[in-house]
Amino acid sequence: MSNNNIFSTKVEYLKGVGPQKAALLNTELSIFNFGDLIAHYPFRHEDRTKFYKIDEIEDDLPYVQIKGRITRKEFVGEGKGKRLTAQLRDDTGVLELVWFKGGKWVDKQIQEGVSYIVFGKPQRFGYKFSISHPEMELITAETKLEGKLTPVYHTSEKMKVKRLDSKGISTLMLTLLKNTYEHIQETLPEYLLNEYHFLPKKLAVVYAHFPKDPDLLNQAQERLKFEELFFMQLKLMATKMGKKTEKFRGQVFGKIPTLKEFYDNHLPFDLTGAQKRVVREIFEDMKSGFQMNRLLQGDVGSGKTIVAFICMLMAIDNGAQACLMAPTEILSQQHYVGLKEHADKIGVSIALLTGSTKAKERRLIDEQLRSGELKIIVGTHALIEDKVDFQNLGLCVIDEQHRFGVAQRAALWKKTSLAPPHILVMTATPIPRTLAMTVYGDLDVSVIDELPAGRKPIVTTHRTDANRLRVFGFMKEEIEKGRQVYVVYPLIEESEKLDYKNLMDGYESICRAFPGMPVSIVHGRMKPEDKDFEMQRFVKGETKIMVATTVIEVGVNVPNASVMVIENAEKFGLAQLHQLRGRVGRGAEQSYCILMTGKKLSKDGKFRLETMCRTNNGFEIADADLKLRGPGDIEGTQQSGILNLKFADISKDATVLQDARKLAEKILEEDPDLTLPEHAIIKAQQARFAKRETNWSRIS
């Protein structure tokens, strides 16, 4: 067998596997060949370097390892309760071992008067401890009594039945590593191994499974962690740099007469420092000659709309058109209203195109887009339908990127006969820096990390249902001052009916508590026109209270609203709570967010509420969210596959990630095609990743 394909050998050819176990490995763990199996790294190691004496056992030990002799063994109980018990004795005391079902098999394996190493979780019964279903290892002349770190592998119930428990996998792994060790190829150049004092790949792989001591385990993990992040970043960087080639030439937008006129005479407020910086960054891209792919992150209410408008003017000033796509009709409409206010001041044509645009109006829009008469178009994904043709689309702004897939972004590219449009993705969901570097590693990132002057931080408090009357009293006071109030209810799919009832009950109790007060209600079961009508009433200030489900989560802008009451706040995730809170605090008034819950809260629920009360900073909240949920759950990461990491944890390994990214950048800058001899090894590994799904730790 040649070096190259030993890792592609089917797993059933490994000694000890056979067709049945192979089938289980395939279906339960997606392990098909030797390479897959090696990459099934243990998720932890049990420290079996320590042996306990029986009198050292105490409460709350996760597991203990004891050397002792079996002094008595017997079956007790009847029928289903029948079990095997044995006494293990050392020079400090006696411990009971118990096997429930399956005791018969164990009975044959262990003998009275013989010594064993016993491993398991101790449980207290009265004064005594016992261990059920311990692992037993016969002590022989070959047994190494100095102990070891034992790998613990993920497995499944079905696999356990076929003796593919963690120990079973460990046995296979040992055989496999003995047979393939010599074939494991180095993947990092020697100069890097020396610079970072990394273990060679072969050793790192072996020690990640079977370390001799905790220090070697650590060294192995550090190396493999770095390698994962390095190759991931290398791929993202290469994509990003690759875009700056002939193929991705962009339209050059260097003239800005209208923009200047708008800036000098019509800007309704001074831009914040962060807004100015971001505008400059985007302008640099737009005139660079390469296509822009930029992510604009701005916390809720940080003023992304005006930035988007200014960028649109850059395109328009150079004879191109601009579009803005939003995920929902309500949002497109709002963006349209917001942008139109600016556009009207300097005579730039703008229109709204959504699923509900009437046929006649739509025909006109289509015509004007084709002729180039219409400069800005705002809409939902209706915009990227095949029928829509632009004369020359120069900039596409996408709001809330998560809901648009890559395919949709690509579809936009076809909308122009010249170079592809510049793309600006706006998101109000702050993404932790580490995550942005990975998920959006191929985009450039701009951040608006400053709120407009004069904004007062929103005061957030947590109240229980017992305080409801006082909360109503507070709402009344604010409304009397001329402000408006949101009351938001969760709507979660599994319990939709129940939640809907909660919402309606809440609406009725508010109508009772505020007799004669105009109250709006908006929820997902309403027709779009009705939703819109109610929203507009609230926007215009005709209604004072808006009772709603999370449909109002993103983007709604009613600066006069100063109180956000969130019912059943414990049911929301952090990102969502932060978004909802961002609907207030958009004007100059002091705003409040009141998180209502029942008395009992889970640990996570409590943490979320405390985080919300502690900070208004979206990035801090995003970091807390990442720690709480892990990267896999953060919106937008699941499909990307990019986070297929075994060793690195981007919520903890920010520094390693930074280092790996810098290194990838440096290498590609010096040697973009990896042609230097010392980089051949990296190039080979990169080619392997290019061929298949990104599993950054698979051995090939």
Ligand SMILES: Nc1ncnc2c1ncn2[C@@H]1O[C@H](COP(=O)(O)OP(=O)(O)OP(=O)(O)O)[C@@H](O)[C@H]1O
């Ligand atoms: N530099 C500024 N000075 C004062 N007010 C500003 C400034 N920039 C924006 N605003 C105002 O702040 C409010 C929020 O702006 P905008 O709607 O653009 O926020 P956003 O970043 O889109 O937030 P969200 O994602 O929450 O919708 C608007 O009323 C806008 O007019």
